[in-house]
Amino acid sequence: MPLIRDIxxxxxxxxxxxxxxxxxxxxxxxxxxxxxLDVIVAELHGCVVGVAEFQLHCDFGHDKGREAHPGVQTFISTMAVAHTDRRGGVGRALLTEIARRSQETGHTFLALVPPDGADAAGRQAFFQACGFTLYGPAGPGAAWGCPVSEILAVKGTADAAGE
Incomplete structure (x- = not known):
């Protein structure tokens, strides 16, 4: 499991x-x-292999006219994992740490806009597998969100299973 720490x-x-x-x-x-931005990194064997940039306090949903959005939450700006370390839990570990910090501040929702362009489909598939769903209209710049509790529940299940 990667070490997650502040940059x-x-x-x-x-x-x-x-x-x-x-x-x-x-x-x-x-x-x-x-x-x-708040920034955390994932480290494996002494090397940084992942990064996440986020804002703990953001009203992204209402500011952009997304009425279905729950209001102030944590907004994930960017996440990246080294190609050689994908599918090893690094991205989920970064999301779990962001969710933990979000919960500590009293926020209950994570939001993001997966970048368009190269590997957009892969990014969307990752976030969807982690529990994020599209809210609002689909298309470029579409917003995705997930309750913090869903991210933390997966972490709790993995801990209970000894993963």
Missing amino acids: VQADYTVVEELLYSNHLGDGGFYDPELEG
């Missing part, structure tokens, strides 16, 4: 490359503080 400045170069290799960045200078 430190020494990780910035690796995260730049990770985002770029997943078609989620331009490979330029990376500094999450400039964007005001």
